[in-house]
Amino acid sequence: MFEEFFPIFVLIGISVFLAFVLMLISWLLGPSRPNAPKLRPYESGMDPIGDAKERYSISFYMVAMEFIVFDLEIVFIYPWAVRYQELGFGTFWAVMVFLTILTLGLFYTLKKESKNFSISKAKQV
Amino acid sequence: MEAPIVSSYIIMAGALAVLLQSAAVVVYVERRVAAFIQNRVGPNRVGPFGLLQPLADVVKLIFKEDVTPIYGNRVIHTMAPMFPVITALLTVAVIPFGDGLFITNLNVGVLFLLAVTSLGVYGVAMAGWASNSKYSLLGGLRAAAQMLSYELPMGMAIASTVLFATSLSMVDIVNSQVYWWGLFVNPLGAIIFTVAAFAEANRAPFDLVEAEQELVGGFHTEYSSMKFGMFFLAEYMHVVIGSMLITTFFLGGYHLPFAGYYAHILPEAGTWAKAILDIAVFLGKTGFMVFVFIWVRWTIPRFKFNQLMSLGWSKLLPLAILNFVVIAFILMLINS
Numbered sequence: 001m002f003e004e005f006f007p008i009f010v011l012i013g014i015s016v017f018l019a020f021v022l023m024l025i026s027w028l029l030g031p032s033r034p035n036a037p038k039l040r041p042y043e044s045g046m047d048p049i050g051d052a053k054e055r056y057s058i059s060f061y062m063v064a065m066e067f068i069v070f071d072l073e074i075v076f077i078y079p080w081a082v083r084y085q086e087l088g089f090g091t092f093w094a095v096m097v098f099l100t101i102l103t104l105g106l107f108y109t110l111k112k113e114s115k116n117f118s119i120s121k122a123k124q125v
Numbered sequence: 126m127e128a129p130i131v132s133s134y135i136i137m138a139g140a141l142a143v144l145l146q147s148a149a150v151v152v153y154v155e156r157r158v159a160a161f162i163q164n165r166v167g168p169n170r171v172g173p174f175g176l177l178q179p180l181a182d183v184v185k186l187i188f189k190e191d192v193t194p195i196y197g198n199r200v201i202h203t204m205a206p207m208f209p210v211i212t213a214l215l216t217v218a219v220i221p222f223g224d225g226l227f228i229t230n231l232n233v234g235v236l237f238l239l240a241v242t243s244l245g246v247y248g249v250a251m252a253g254w255a256s257n258s259k260y261s262l263l264g265g266l267r268a269a270a271q272m273l274s275y276e277l278p279m280g281m282a283i284a285s286t287v288l289f290a291t292s293l294s295m296v297d298i299v300n301s302q303v304y305w306w307g308l309f310v311n312p313l314g315a316i317i318f319t320v321a322a323f324a325e326a327n328r329a330p331f332d333l334v335e336a337e338q339e340l341v342g343g344f345h346t347e348y349s350s351m352k353f354g355m356f357f358l359a360e361y362m363h364v365v366i367g368s369m370l371i372t373t374f375f376l377g378g379y380h381l382p383f384a385g386y387y388a389h390i391l392p393e394a395g396t397w398a399k400a401i402l403d404i405a406v407f408l409g410k411t412g413f414m415v416f417v418f419i420w421v422r423w424t425i426p427r428f429k430f431n432q433l434m435s436l437g438w439s440k441l442l443p444l445a446i447l448n449f450v451v452i453a454f455i456l457m458l459i460n461s
Contacts, residue, residue, distance in 0.1 A: 007133045007229045008218050008237075014141065015214035019207035019355070026351030031190050039195040041258035042346055051196070052257045060266050063434070067273040070442070074280040077449070078236065081287040084453060085460055092457055096450065103446055110439050 149179035201255035208248030209359030223403030256347035264343025279321035281445035299378030304385035307375035329422035368414030379403035
């Protein structure tokens with residue numbers, strides 16, 4: 001039953017191995033002569049000002065949260081898209097209601113969020 | 126079940142070899158095409174016509190010093206470049222290259238594909254955060270937001286393809302296009318998927334992840350040596366993978382256009398001639414889509430970040446949902 005997944009495990013093994021080999025090659029063959037200016041984070045030639053782990057715009061969190069909602073919507077759609085012919089029009093209208101509610105939610109969030117990434121209102125990120 | 130398993134490992138070896146080589150070839154082609162579009166010469170010194178240029182680049186990268194910035198998180202900084210490479214290599218598992226020529230035919234192939242491609246986000250987000258550089262952090266955040274946003278229209282466009290195939294297996298999706306390609310019956314879905322594929326690969330016009338003028342190198346500013354090389358390799362492998370997916374979902378995979386109508390004059394299934402024809406057709410279409418990727422990069426200027434977000438959320442996603450609903454309704458009417 002699961003034999004079609006077997007090649008995938010082999011492929012995972014191969015690709016992880018390849019990634020490690022690529023990483024090791026340059027670590028083994030490259031020179032290692034660190035000095036302070038080389039290890040500083042690059043800020044276009046100036047001495048770095050403060051730490052990089054600062055606060056950043058909340059818009060990125062909002063994008064990630066909305067992504068989860070709509071990605072779940074798409075995952076729920078797939079099983080119906082496979083079997084919709086047998087399920088008939090009753091289920092079709094049910095799915096339409098589901099999609100309509102979520103699309104209304106999408107337009108609501110767009111109305112609320114649309115200004116966050118624009119330059120005029122918020123600090124550009 | 127012995128024979129298919131053995132042959133699937135042979136195909137796996139071939140597919141991995143082709144994918145890893147193709148990254149080098151695409152780098153060379155990109156530089157030559159860019160030079161042609163901009164009326165330059167391009168790389169022509171190393172080997173005949175500069176064909177050995179990618180090899181020279183790799184050798185140079187290998188012998189460079191591997192630097193992790195001070196206060197950066199060394200473990201995460203090292204792990205980050207592996208993610209894009211591994212996910213790019215894993216995607217080939219479910220792509221059918223010809224009639225019966227696939228590594229594995231999962232009945233949840235589309236879900237596997239979406240799961241694997243969305244893992245790529247971790248690589249860029251980790252790279253941006255672990256470098257402890259402001260450019261890297263902003264680049265990583267932008268990349269994560271962009272890749273998440275464009276996954277939604279991409280998923281919806283794939284769902285509209287699934288409606289025609291009524292299966293999540295990639296082989297069934299390709300075979301449902303034997304008469305009419307997805308491009309002809311579902312043109313809007315094809316356009317949305319292509320735009321989303323450009324954004325997922327972080328390619329121009331959506332390459333503001335690494336917008337040089339504002340972010341230096343984006344999330345890979347602090348990467349050197351082969352760690353940078355792996356991001357570079359992964360970017361070009363994602364271009365090839367994106368082209369393969371466009372081919373599979375909307376350009377009929379390994380089928381010639383309208384192949385179902387003249388199938389009797391084509392070689393029979395299971396013969397060597399058919400296998401070679403299938404692979405040639407598939408690679409031809411993939412090569413054309415790779416060329417389109419390069420062509421667009423050197424033609425269309427870069428978007429701004431707010432334009433990118435509003436295109437993804439307020440145009441492509443509602444359009445993709447509408448496209449899905451309309452196609453579902455029409456197919457319901459036809460079949461009832």
